[in-house]
Amino acid sequence: xxxxxxxAMSRSLDLSGLFEEEDAAERKTRFTSVYPAKDIVHKxxxxxxxxxxxxxxxxxxxxxxxxDPKSKGDRHLSVAAEVFEVNPCLHVVELRKSAGDIAQYxxxxxxxxxxxxxxxxxxxxxxxxxxxxxxxxxxx
Amino acid sequence: MVQCxxxxxxxxxxxxxxxxxxxxxxxxxxRNPEKVxxxxxxxxxxxxxxxxxxxxxxxxxxxDGLINKEEFQLALFKTNKKESxxxxxxxxxxxTKHKNALGFEEFARALSVxxxxxxxxxxxxxxxxxxxxxxxxxxERQEVKSMVVATLAESGMNLSDDVIENIIxxxxxxxxxxxxxxxxxxEWKTLALRHPQLLKNMSLPYLRDITTSFxxxxxxxQVEDA
Numbered sequence: 001x002x003x004x005x006x007x008a009m010s011r012s013l014d015l016s017g018l019f020e021e022e023d024a025a026e027r028k029t030r031f032t033s034v035y036p037a038k039d040i041v042h043k044x045x046x047x048x049x050x051x052x053x054x055x056x057x058x059x060x061x062x063x064x065x066x067x068d069p070k071s072k073g074d075r076h077l078s079v080a081a082e083v084f085e086v087n088p089c090l091h092v093v094e095l096r097k098s099a100g101d102i103a104q105y106x107x108x109x110x111x112x113x114x115x116x117x118x119x120x121x122x123x124x125x126x127x128x129x130x131x132x133x134x135x136x137x138x139x140x
Numbered sequence: 141m142v143q144c145x146x147x148x149x150x151x152x153x154x155x156x157x158x159x160x161x162x163x164x165x166x167x168x169x170x171r172n173p174e175k176v177x178x179x180x181x182x183x184x185x186x187x188x189x190x191x192x193x194x195x196x197x198x199x200x201x202x203x204d205g206l207i208n209k210e211e212f213q214l215a216l217f218k219t220n221k222k223e224s225x226x227x228x229x230x231x232x233x234x235x236t237k238h239k240n241a242l243g244f245e246e247f248a249r250a251l252s253v254x255x256x257x258x259x260x261x262x263x264x265x266x267x268x269x270x271x272x273x274x275x276x277x278x279x280e281r282q283e284v285k286s287m288v289v290a291t292l293a294e295s296g297m298n299l300s301d302d303v304i305e306n307i308i309x310x311x312x313x314x315x316x317x318x319x320x321x322x323x324x325x326x327e328w329k330t331l332a333l334r335h336p337q338l339l340k341n342m343s344l345p346y347l348r349d350i351t352t353s354f355x356x357x358x359x360x361x362q363v364e365d366a
Contacts, residue, residue, distance in 0.1 A: 003284050003311040004331070007271070008341045010291040012226035015254060017216040018193065019346040019353060030295040086307065092297065 001086045009094065026102060029095045029109040033116040037083050037091055040116060044081055044093075047115060051108070053077075060084075066104070077104045081112075093117075167205075176245060180252035185351050187248060192354040194244050206241035225290045229270055254344045260333075263342035268328045278322040284308055 007013070011028060020027065033040055041062065045055050048064050056063040066077040077100030084092045093116060097105040170176070173187040182190060197215040198207045210220045212231050217224075234242050234250040242250075253262045269275075273283045288304055315323050315331045323331070332338050346353065 001307060002314070002331075002335060002338065003288050003308050004271070004338045005335070006307065007284075007287045007291050008338055010226060010287075010341075011294055012217075012224040012290075013230065013270070013341045015216065015230070015251075015341075016344055016346055017218070018197070019344070030297060032297050032299070086299070086303065090299070090303065 001084055001092075005084070006086075006092075009092075027097045027105075029113065031093055031113045031117045032086070033091050033093055034089060035091070035116060036088075037085060040083050040091060040093060043116060044112060047112060048108070051111070064108075066100070076100055077108070079105060079108060170244070176248050179245075180248055181255045181258050182248065182252060182347075182350075186347075189351045189354040190248055190251065191244060193350070194247050198242075204241075206239075206243055207247060208241045212242070224294075225273070225286065226270075229273060233266065233269055251344075251347065254342060255347045256343045256345060257348075258343075260336075260339070263339045264329050264332050265325075267332070267339060267342055268325055271328075278324045279328065280322055281308060281312060284311065284323075 009030065011017075014028075035043065041057075044062060044064075048055060048066075052066060054065045054067070056065070060082060062081040064077075064079040064081060068076060078098045079100075080096045080098060082094045082096075084094065086092060093112070095105075095109055095112065170188060170191050173184045173191070176182070176187045177184045180187070194207070197211055198205055200214055201208065201211050201220075207215075209228075209231050212234075213224075213227055214220050216227065231242075234246055236246050236249070237243070252258055253266045268279070271279050271283065271287065273286065274280070285304065285308055288308065292299055292304075312321075312323070315327050317327055317330070318324070
């Protein structure tokens with residue numbers, strides 16, 4: 001990943017705050033994950049489907065939509081998830097709420113970040129839920 | 141009917157000062173939105189909508205028709221307590237008259253660069269000046285590191301110094317074609333054209349829908365858009 005790509009993700013450089021009610025910090029969440037990108041995407045899809053979301057994959061982005069049959073169109077929770085590679089062992093997952101209830105969005109973020117952002121342990125192999133992760137590079 | 145209201149508006153604007161009633165508030169509508177529309181990518185009705193946003197932001201702390209740094213921060217971050225490397229730099233770039241306060245024209249001209257349809261060269265120039273923290277005409281490695289560290293700190297992401305140095309090394313390897321340890325305007329332009337995602341934060345899709353987000357009421361609109 002290019003340093004400027006990372007910098008461009010900064011909330012302070014996101015002028016959309018001028019048009020939004022909520023603080024960017026509330027609408028966008030970022031965390032790191034040591035899982036390979038494919039596993040991250042798979043895990044997100046699996047988790048959100050179990051929570052009742054519909055998933056649409058678009059290039060390196062996942063569009064997550066949770067339709068609440070009881071509420072009107074504009075209350076549906078719509079979230080975009082994107083995975084960026086820092087290096088082969090480290091990825092950044094960014095979640096962005098584009099519409100819907102902030103509390104529901106926060107719940108989703110907590111679930112996904114607790115599932116995906118693991119602490120590195122001493123040996124180079126990590127296991128969670130049956131996925132074994134070899135580390136192909138000398139990870140920090 | 142519409143014309144009638146406009147004329148009443150004109151009359152009041154002239155009458156109130158004569159009655160000794162000074163308006164401490166900014167004008168309810170722009171005198172000359174066409175001028176701003178001509179200098180930016182916005183249409184006249186978009187300029188009027190932008191003015192509604194401007195009025196709202198510029199009156200949050202002091203109702204003086206200008207956006208000061210505190211009001212700018214409040215609008216962006218919903219808090220005036222946030223110290224930010226970038227917020228200062230963004231404000232400075234908007235503040236072309238260097239008055240520490242933004243008038244509507246400066247506000248509109250700067251936001252014009254962020255319109256999805258604005259020329260990419262404008263976005264490239266603006267972002268270069270943004271990242272050139274010390275305004276030396278080039279982006280130094282140390283400036284890049286400060287910005288990366290600041291970005292990581294705000295979301296609580298922990299990357300080791302080695303990983304950070306590695307990311308910056310790779311970036312300079314690609315960007316610094318003259319191998320002088322700095323990224324100049326030309327090198328930045330080449331990099332940005334090759335990786336358009338670098339300019340992602342230079343476009344605000346909200347600006348496309350601004351007339352629906354900030355309706356300025358019909359009877360203030362002076363011109364019918366074709």
